[in-house]
Amino acid sequence: MKNLYIYFIIILVLILLLITANYNSSSQRIDKRDFAVEDTLLVNKIILENRNLEKLKLSRGEKNWILNDTIIANQYLINLLLKTIKEMQIKNPIARAALPNIIKRMATQNTKLDIYKKNKKIKTIYIAGETPDQLGTYMMIEGAKEPYVVHIPGFNGYLSSRFSCKENIWKSKRVFNKLIKKTTIKLNDNKSIHLSQSNILKLNKIYCESFLTSNKNFNVEVIKNRTPFITMIIENKDGTTEQLNCIRKKPVNKDKYNHHKYDRERFYAFKNNTLMLVQYKQFNYLMNSDSLNSYFMPWSK
Template sequence: KLALVVILALSAVAAYLYFSNHTGTIKKELKDFSVKDTAQVTGIFLADNFGNKVKLDRKSESVWMVNDKYETRKDAIKLILGTIHTMEVKSPVSKASFENVITQISAKHTKVEIYMGKNKPVKTFYVGGSTKDQFGTYMMLENSSVPFVMHIPGFFGYLSTRFFTEEENWRSTALFRYNLENIEKIAVNYMEFPQESFEIEKISSKKPVVKSILTGKTIENLDTLAVLYYASKFQNINVEFYGNDLEAVRRDSIITHCKRFSVEITDIHGNKDLFTAFRKPMPEGSEDEEGNPQPFDKDRMYGLTKNGDFVLIQFFVFDEITPRFAFFEQE
């Protein structure tokens, strides 16, 4: 941070020299932001001037980790790699706005370091805010005092939001990733409708048994294909957001009073994976489109994972894995 301040403090002098002696050409090393071969990128470090930091490390061709703790979102990694590959200089910063842009970058920026297998970054640059028309983003290379307006040809917008520094926003949203042959048992418990709760056993054998958790009754006219189709849904179930920043008092109240259902997966090795869903209370006085009281959100719920993460989930995703007991009966 101190190094950046020193660089920015000298920028007034640099601006004078730059614009006084400018001949119409700019040295390549002053504007060489993009990374041509992102397949060789092994790590990315991002830090803003508010103390937020994330370290992204490639573990395999398709797996990245954030801060050595969590697998990352594949879409976020694809986006940042695509950005550093395709972004280009749109224009130098004009003489009239030069000092103002330098001041803006000093006040608010994200430092980006790109690594390719070594301890020293191959490229370091600072990402500032957007231009007034929001079609460009101010950036400056390390050891340079010349900022540029960057963009991606054909993309109309700014790029700064792609270089975010919040750990939880980088985390993979994957909740269940089970292949059918690795699932032994699924139990779904409905706290509000216990008569609909069910348990499926012997899934891995593809000769499943479905029974009511409340009565122990087994479905005799079982639709085996429906059961296997249902179990296959657990290959790709995601949460929407992490909500670990929800205040503890409110979280505890939701966990105590708003339970809706739980899903527990047991794999072929006996490992259990329990997820519990809770209704999401609406602000007091909320109404639906017809003016009726709406105490709970109709689109989203909260959830608690086996690792203790409090998350936000969507009904349309979880409706796929929370059918009623009769769903598995042959018509």
């Protein structure tokens, strides 16, 4: 009877040790599987960096998020990024047979995500490409033993595109980001027009369609050296001065619009060494003036 009691105690101790070991192991595993950051309101800095040596920093300012310390960031994309960081979670582990190839792929192709709260780094995540069905994204927390397939419940798609390191993607598409004090429009016949205060306020509501960069079929230098049809001199309340050159654009569909010399929907805008594509309708309130309309859209006479 005494031996039976001793055996019972030994078995009980072993069970307790096994439960404790499993609990510790599970806690450690959960910690390395916890991709989401719940309270994104406290996140004040995000750094993205990839293997192509592209790196950008997003910082929370008093009124706006700031890209690389100087550029106002696109708030829609910031909100989408914070929502992604908050809601993403593991969809499933990676099959053992596929794990070596995925790890090898992540070693050469990944985006590093650093998340900061109160300027203290709280998490680093490595983000690779999408799964073959494009319904998940391979991710790995720094210090973890292996990557996982991550998704957002209810969203059918992959998440890697939300962590782009391309600076142009993160720029705010607002053409004018500062408070404007005075605006002078210089026309190509040496005439000048000063905008009223009510029209000046509307300039901050103008957005470009996209930012343009050079490639094998498009040269920004060629475009920006063209003679602008209108030049806007902007004097900001912080004492800085900016210049926006409005430049004609050739029609895209030459067969359909072969009788049009210029694109009648969009033009190029060049400011602060950045070339933008802007729709004429963004300046509709200016074109209500007959004198300006004849310069913006002479074909509408």
